[in-house]
Amino acid sequence: MNLFSLEGKVAIITGSTKGIGLAIAIRMAEHGAKVVISSRNQDACDEVASAIREKGGVAIAIACNINYKEQLQELVSKTEQQLGKASVLVCNAALNPYFGPSQDISDEAFDKVMHANIGSVHRLCQKVLPGMAEMGGGAVIIVSSIGGLKGTDALGAYAISKAADMQIARNLAVEWGPKNIRVNCIAPGLVKTDFAKALWENPEIYEATVSKYPLRRIGEPDEIAGAAVFLASAAGSFTTGQTIVIDGGGTIAS
Amino acid sequence: MGQQDNNNYVTNSLFSLEGKTALVTGGSSGLGLIMAKGLLCNGVRVVIASRNQEKCDMAFTELSEFGECWALAADVTDSEDRARLLQFVEEKLGGLSILINNAGANWGAKLEEYPDDGFAKVINTNLTAVFSLTRDAVPLLSKSATAEDPSRIINIGSMDGIHVPIVQRVPTFAYSSSKAALHHLTRSFAVELAARHITVNAIAPGFFESKMTDYVFEHYKKDIEDDCPLHRVGRPEEMVGIVTYLASRAGAYTNGTVIPVDGGTSISKGRRPWTE
Numbered sequence: 001m002n003l004f005s006l007e008g009k010v011a012i013i014t015g016s017t018k019g020i021g022l023a024i025a026i027r028m029a030e031h032g033a034k035v036v037i038s039s040r041n042q043d044a045c046d047e048v049a050s051a052i053r054e055k056g057g058v059a060i061a062i063a064c065n066i067n068y069k070e071q072l073q074e075l076v077s078k079t080e081q082q083l084g085k086a087s088v089l090v091c092n093a094a095l096n097p098y099f100g101p102s103q104d105i106s107d108e109a110f111d112k113v114m115h116a117n118i119g120s121v122h123r124l125c126q127k128v129l130p131g132m133a134e135m136g137g138g139a140v141i142i143v144s145s146i147g148g149l150k151g152t153d154a155l156g157a158y159a160i161s162k163a164a165d166m167q168i169a170r171n172l173a174v175e176w177g178p179k180n181i182r183v184n185c186i187a188p189g190l191v192k193t194d195f196a197k198a199l200w201e202n203p204e205i206y207e208a209t210v211s212k213y214p215l216r217r218i219g220e221p222d223e224i225a226g227a228a229v230f231l232a233s234a235a236g237s238f239t240t241g242q243t244i245v246i247d248g249g250g251t252i253a254s
Numbered sequence: 255m256g257q258q259d260n261n262n263y264v265t266n267s268l269f270s271l272e273g274k275t276a277l278v279t280g281g282s283s284g285l286g287l288i289m290a291k292g293l294l295c296n297g298v299r300v301v302i303a304s305r306n307q308e309k310c311d312m313a314f315t316e317l318s319e320f321g322e323c324w325a326l327a328a329d330v331t332d333s334e335d336r337a338r339l340l341q342f343v344e345e346k347l348g349g350l351s352i353l354i355n356n357a358g359a360n361w362g363a364k365l366e367e368y369p370d371d372g373f374a375k376v377i378n379t380n381l382t383a384v385f386s387l388t389r390d391a392v393p394l395l396s397k398s399a400t401a402e403d404p405s406r407i408i409n410i411g412s413m414d415g416i417h418v419p420i421v422q423r424v425p426t427f428a429y430s431s432s433k434a435a436l437h438h439l440t441r442s443f444a445v446e447l448a449a450r451h452i453t454v455n456a457i458a459p460g461f462f463e464s465k466m467t468d469y470v471f472e473h474y475k476k477d478i479e480d481d482c483p484l485h486r487v488g489r490p491e492e493m494v495g496i497v498t499y500l501a502s503r504a505g506a507y508t509n510g511t512v513i514p515v516d517g518g519t520s521i522s523k524g525r526r527p528w529t530e
Binding site: 216223225234249252 | 268485488507511513515523
């Protein structure tokens with residue numbers, strides 16, 4: 001058997017209609033997983049799922065706003081009805097409504113970040129992990145960020161939520177390890193997605209940005225998707241509770 | 255099909271190592287032998303090195319079944335041997351796209367009896383020799399490196415370089431210190447060599463079955479399993495998996511990291527009070 005095969009596994013990927021989530025969904029489908037495409041917009045989900053099916057993969061589309069517990073439950077229930085219990089969960093959807101000093105963030109914006117970015121991961125894991133244990137084990141991959149590793153004067157609440165992801169991974173790795181469930185984070189640096197377009201579209205801004213990174217370039221979505229496939233597959237089956245930083249060396253160099 | 259073709263659902267180009275070249279130090283036994291075998295199975299041409307000629311010969315016989323392989327008896331702590339080894343690699347492989355610094359030593363003794371020369375020997379093998387061999391291998395690694403497909407250095411650290419070992423009835427002061435230092439050397443090299451299209455990462459294994467762990471498994475296997483959230487020791491393919499990830503297209507932007515492959519042991523709080 002191929003070490004990186006995900007043949008037959010059901011994988012839920014939140015925020016998978018663009019960027020990193022999309023790359024993860026495409027690569028997981030390519031490696032044999034039955035993928036659940038999910039984001040707030042049903043049309044966008046349908047489009048991605050049908051594109052994957054056209055290329056020979058198995059994919060369904062279930063829209064879900066991660067802010068609502070009932071919708072998270074729907075996501076899990078519909079997945080079970082249509083494909084069976086998930087043995088791979090990728091918590092990728094997150095939001096960042098505020099840019100500026102922590103001094104000035106409103107209570108509403110702060111709570112919104114914690115509720116969506118930390119709360120949804122916690123709640124989705126609560127709903128998915130018991131079923132995963134029944135399947136004999138599985139893998140959870142939380143897409144965190146290098147923002148959770150350093151101090152910041154502009155992305156404070158977001159960075160707190162991304163640091164929390166790393167602790168969720170450690171907690172759940174210890175709690176669910178005996179049931180053969182592994183929980184890890186990926187902490188990407190700057191990646192070539194729409195989310196970061198402002199930083200790579202303009203050549204001058206791009207050069208100024210990457211001059212601080214040892215590899216002198218930003219990452220490609222596939223370079224994050226590769227780690228996700230690794231962590232979900234037999235190749236990564238002794239790695240748990242960890243955060244894999246993928247930033248070309250940016251964090252250790254600064 | 256193209257290297258980055260998303261349209262093919264059969265092969266997986268993301269993890270392909272086809273056509274690469276590798277040097278594995280300490281490659282005649284234990285984790286080194288496992289990693290060498292894994293690379294060969296994935297189409298990599300491999301040179302292994304280890305001190306003992308007889309063990310090299312045995313490993314060569316075993317590995318040759320899986321692909322194109324060479325073995326050279328060489329001591330990485332000896333500068334003449336290092337030069338001879340790198341010359342051998344250049345002759346056989348032309349360049350070098352993967353360097354796995356795996357050769358390691360250990361010394362266990364009670365604190366009062368822990369000798370200076372034992373401590374020095376471990377630091378010399380696990381840290382200093384890695385620095386020297388890597389420095390001298392940079393020209394060969396550069397030769398095979400491109401911006402799209404950087405050459406990879408993979409240092410074999412240890413979870414004991416992250417936490418203080420719990421199964422410590424045989425203290426290993428030098429070993430855990432040398433591995434912590436190796437993790438930081440990994441970061442230094444990662445920053446230094448990135449501009450030359452060489453990435454540097456470390457794997458921090460937990461317990462795997464190998465000659466080095468025979469003794470502790472005999473005495474403490476249950477403790478080891480209890481301390482590990484996954485309640486088991488590592489399997490050979492799990493070392494092959496992480497090496498394949500780091501050496502392939504999938505790992506091309508991963509640089510300066512230390513990735514524990516320890517079943518969660520190093521992030522778990524100790525379950526047992528340790529006294530003796």
